[in-house]
Amino acid sequence: MRAPFPAVLALLASCVLIASCGSDDTADPISQIMHKPRYTSANSQWSMVVMDANTGQVLETMQPDKLVLTASVRKLYSVATALNVVGADHSFVTPVYSSGVVDSSGKLTGNLILKASGDLTFGGRQKPDGTVDFTDFDHNDARGFGGAILTPEDPLTALNDLAQQVRASGITSVDGDVIIDDRLFDAFRVPNGNVLISPIDINENVIDVTLSPGASAGQAGVLDWRPRTSAMTMQGTSLTTAASSNADILVSGDALNAAPLSCLAAPGCKGTLSSNESLSAPATIPLGYVSPLVGNGLYVSILRVEDPPSFARTAFIDALVRAGVSVSAAAVQPNQTSALPPTQDYASAAQVASFTSMPYSEFAKLVLKVSLNTGANLSLMYQGLAQGVRTVGDALTSERKFLTGTLGLDGTGFNFPTNGSGTPDSQATARTTATLLTAMSRLPVYPVYRDALSILGVDGSLAAVGKNVVGKEHIFVKSGATVANDEMVAMNMAGYIEAKSGRILAYALFVNNAGPITELTDTLEVFDDEAMILGIVYAKY
Numbered sequence: 258m259r260a261p262f263p264a265v266l267a268l269l270a271s272c273v274l275i276a277s278c279g280s281d282d283t284a285d286p287i288s289q290i291m292h293k294p295r296y297t298s299a300n301s302q303w304s305m306v307v308m309d310a311n312t313g314q315v316l317e318t319m320q321p322d323k324l325v326l327t328a329s330v331r332k333l334y335s336v337a338t339a340l341n342v343v344g345a346d347h348s349f350v351t352p353v354y355s356s357g358v359v360d361s362s363g364k365l366t367g368n369l370i371l372k373a374s375g376d377l378t379f380g381g382r383q384k385p386d387g388t389v390d391f392t393d394f395d396h397n398d399a400r401g402f403g404g405a406i407l408t409p410e411d412p413l414t415a416l417n418d419l420a421q422q423v424r425a426s427g428i429t430s431v432d433g434d435v436i437i438d439d440r441l442f443d444a445f446r447v448p449n450g451n452v453l454i455s456p457i458d459i460n461e462n463v464i465d466v467t468l469s470p471g472a473s474a475g476q477a478g479v480l481d482w483r484p485r486t487s488a489m490t491m492q493g494t495s496l497t498t499a500a501s502s503n504a505d506i507l508v509s510g511d512a513l514n515a516a517p518l519s520c521l522a523a524p525g526c527k528g529t530l531s532s533n534e535s536l537s538a539p540a541t542i543p544l545g546y547v548s549p550l551v552g553n554g555l556y557v558s559i560l561r562v563e564d565p566p567s568f569a570r571t572a573f574i575d576a577l578v579r580a581g582v583s584v585s586a587a588a589v590q591p592n593q594t595s596a597l598p599p600t601q602d603y604a605s606a607a608q609v610a611s612f613t614s615m616p617y618s619e620f621a622k623l624v625l626k627v628s629l630n631t632g633a634n635l636s637l638m639y640q641g642l643a644q645g646v647r648t649v650g651d652a653l654t655s656e657r658k659f660l661t662g663t664l665g666l667d668g669t670g671f672n673f674p675t676n677g678s679g680t681p682d683s684q685a686t687a688r689t690t691a692t693l694l695t696a697m698s699r700l701p702v703y704p705v706y707r708d709a710l711s712i713l714g715v716d717g718s719l720a721a722v723g724k725n726v727v728g729k730e731h732i733f734v735k736s737g738a739t740v741a742n743d744e745m746v747a748m749n750m751a752g753y754i755e756a757k758s759g760r761i762l763a764y765a766l767f768v769n770n771a772g773p774i775t776e777l778t779d780t781l782e783v784f785d786d787e788a789m790i791l792g793i794v795y796a797k798y
Contacts, residue, residue, distance in 0.1 A: 286793050290786050291768075299772035304687040307794055310698040310753065310761040316798060317764075321688040324672065325769045326747040328737025330690060331679035332633040333751060334671070335640075336621045336709065337693060338656050340702045341663070342640040345618040349374040353419050353610040354603045355428065363429030368596065369584075371419065371573055372438040372603065373457035373566075375639065376614045377632050380414030381460055382623065389619040393720040394551045395627040396465050396559060400516060402777070404548030405557040407467075412460035412484040413572060415612045420576035422610030434586040435574050436593055437566040440601050442638050442647040444565075447630065447676035454634040454649075455565040459572055460484055461631050462562040464518065466508045466528065469555050470542050471497035478542045480530055487588045488521045488571040493530035495540040505532045506540040508558035518560040522567035522591040528560045550777055566592035618705045625709040625735055626717035630678040637677030649676070664696045680739045680747075687765035690751050694763035698753070710735055710752050713788055722781060723788030728795035731755040732788075738780050745771035748783040754791060756798040766790060 291303050304325055307317035315321075351374040357367015382390045392406035399405035411417070441456035455462065466482045478495035495506075509529045510518035513536055520526035532538040547554055562568045567590075574588040614620075617639070624632035634649075640659070641652025653673060661668045670689030674682055697706050710733040711717030714724045719736055723729050732754050739747040748771045754762040771783050 287790050290790055293786065295772045295783075296768070299770050301771050302769045304767040305765065306687040306691040307762055307764045307798075308691045308695050310695045310763045313695055316762070317794065318688075322670070322686050324670075324684045324686055325767050326681075326739060327679055327683045327685045327690070327767075328739040328747040328749050329628045329633075329679040330735055330737040330749045330751045330765070330767075331673060331677070331683040331685070332624055332628065332737075333690065333735050334660060334673070334685075334693060335633045335636045335656065335677035336624055337664075337697050337706060338659050339617065339636040339640045340621060340706060341700065342643050342659060343617055345616060345621070345702050345705045347617045349376040349614040351376055351379070351415065351419070351612045351614075352603070352608050353423060354607040355609050356598070356607065357433060359428055363427050364432055365428050365430065366432045368433045369423065369428075369431050369435045369577075369609075370438050370597065370603070371435070371569070372601070373441055373455075373569075374614070375441055375456045375458075375635055375642075376415070376612070377458060377461070377620050377635050378615065378623070379416075379458055380410075380418065380612065380614075381412040382408055382410055383414065383615055384410070387615060389615060389623045391623055391627050391717070393717060395629065395718075396557065397461055397463060397627070397629060397631070399465070399557045399559045402550050404551035404553065404555070405465075406551060406553055407465060407557060413576060416459070416569075416573050416576040417579070419610045419612050420573065420580035420582065423577060424580040424582050426609040428582055428609060430583040430585070431577070432585050434593055434596060435570055435577070435584055436597060437569050437573070438597050438601065439566045439592070439594065440597070442642060443649070445649040447634055447678060448682065449630055449676060449678050449680040452561065452630055453563065453565065454631060454638070457565050457569045458631065458635075459562070459565070459569050461629070462565045462568070463559040464489065464528070464562065466491060466530070466558050466560060467555050468495055468506060468530065468540065468542055470544050470546050473497065474499050474544055478540065482528070484572060486568070486572045486575050488568050489518065489526040489528060491530055492527045493536070493540065495530060495542060498541045498543050500544040502541065502543045504542050504546060504556065505534075506542060506556055506558075507531050507533045508560065509536065510560045516559065516561050517563045519563040521562060521564050521571070522589065524589045526589075564591075566594065618709075621705060622709040626711055628718050628736070633678040634676055652677075660693070664693065666693060666696070679737055681741070687767055690765035691763045694751065694753060694765075698761060698763060707733055707753055713791065719784070719788075722784045723792065726788050726792035728757060728792055729788070732791050732795060734791070736784060738784075740774055740780065743774055745774050745780060745783060748780065748787070750784070750787045750791065754795050754798075756794070757796050758798055760798050762794065762798060764791070764794065
């Protein structure tokens with residue numbers, strides 16, 4: 258689910274189910290859900306298609322060919338394309354090169370260059386068994402959820418590894434600069450949160466800021482952040498208050514209420530911890546604090562890194578110093594891309610370190626389980642790069658060619674004008690989305706694709722949804738939510754159902770204009786209604 262609140266998080270057809278139309282279609286249990294007051298008063302637009310994935314037979318349909326906003330269901334398309342074009346087993350290798358001469362003392366006279374590979378996790382979520390780690394409340398959505406559950410892995414894992422390899426290669430000092438070569442593709446912003454998509458990602462280019470209460474009322478709270486680098490620090494104070502009081506916490510970057518942090522290439526960059534009323538007032542956190550939606554005892558927020566190459570450069574220099582490699586250049590300054598050689602191809606003899614990612618199958622799981630926007634847009638670029646293009650516009654074109662050509666989707670059934678993640682402008686029909694899922698079910702990558710989806714009421718972004726739905730463990734879902742101007746613009750689900758009979762069903766269930774939202778739990782109620790519909794389909798077939 259991607260439903261930041263409040264910023265982001267065709268009338269009803271008279272006959273909902275072809276097989277059950279009658280004189281009183283509101284007696285049908287699915288129609289009863291769709292005709293709840295919430296939806297009738299909002300004039301909600303429902304679309305639905307259920308197919309037998311083996312035969313392609315359409316079992317249920319409602320407004321199947323109406324283009325509607327997909328929200329994050331769009332990620333099913335970007336991940337499907339990348340799995341087929343790039344491959345589930347593909348790993349991303351990030352090399353480090355020396356550009357200069359290393360003398361007998363280990364001094365490199367020249368530059369050390371890290372060539373970004375677009376590695377989504379860069380070691381920061383990799384568990385000991387080599388699989389990806391995630392939680393039901395991902396840190397990228399901390400501002401929307403009002404908290405998060407952080408994974409325990411170190412976001413600096415890859416940089417520490419690379420730095421140790423550099424030292425092991427014999428380099429003890431760098432008399433020159435450290436440069437991030439970020440020319441793999443042209444960085445771009447997506448309308449969904451104005452997030453910058455870059456070839457270099459440290460902690461998915463966010464800084465996690467945490468606050469917990471002190472030991473007793475009147476004491477300062479415990480402030481922390483990660484990854485810890487020379488690039489930034491946190492300023493501001495906090496106060497632990499009585500258990501019966503309310504939390505008043507704001508983490509800001511460039512300005513009050515702003516998440517971006519644009520100063521990372523300049524010395525003295527700071528994020529701010531304060532109250533919501535004033536940057537000069539302390540934040541307050543009560544004894545026994547519990548995050549309202551997430552339910553853990555730690556306040557979590559994020560600041561977005563607005564200059565990923567410069568941030569990565571600083572973090573890499575810090576790691577080099579920890580590994581015993583001194584660097585003459587200042588740790589905090591802009592990344593000097595202009596000093597790179599004209600070509601992105603480097604002599605193999607100059608390679609002094611490399612880091613290999615988990616396979617893309619693990620990235621797909623992360624993207625779909627927690628609806629990671631950055632990962633979906635990198636997936637878009639992965640398939641574009643594999644087909645020889647390096648701009649987002651060209652990647653969207655190559656994706657469309659694959660979807661309509663290789664997979665045979667109807668080109669009029671989807672429109673993805675700006676991004677690979679969904680909100681705010683991606684559109685598709687329920688029929689085309691179910692057809693995509695059906696086509697994927699017949700390909701070798703199907704098990705990876707299916708297993709990357711959230712299991713209703715069990716894990717990922719839908720762990721808290723549909724808990725009481727019979728057969729929920731057999732319902733695989735990619736959800737999507739777009740919330741704007743305190744309205745639920747799009748609340749959608751699509752995926753697979755291993756039906757009670759054993760049939761494999763592919764489905765798309767969309768509701769656009771689901772009514773006003775007064776609190777985040779409103780979105781969960783809509784998803785619960787959709788989960789109930791899926792449970793009915795599970796039992797029926």
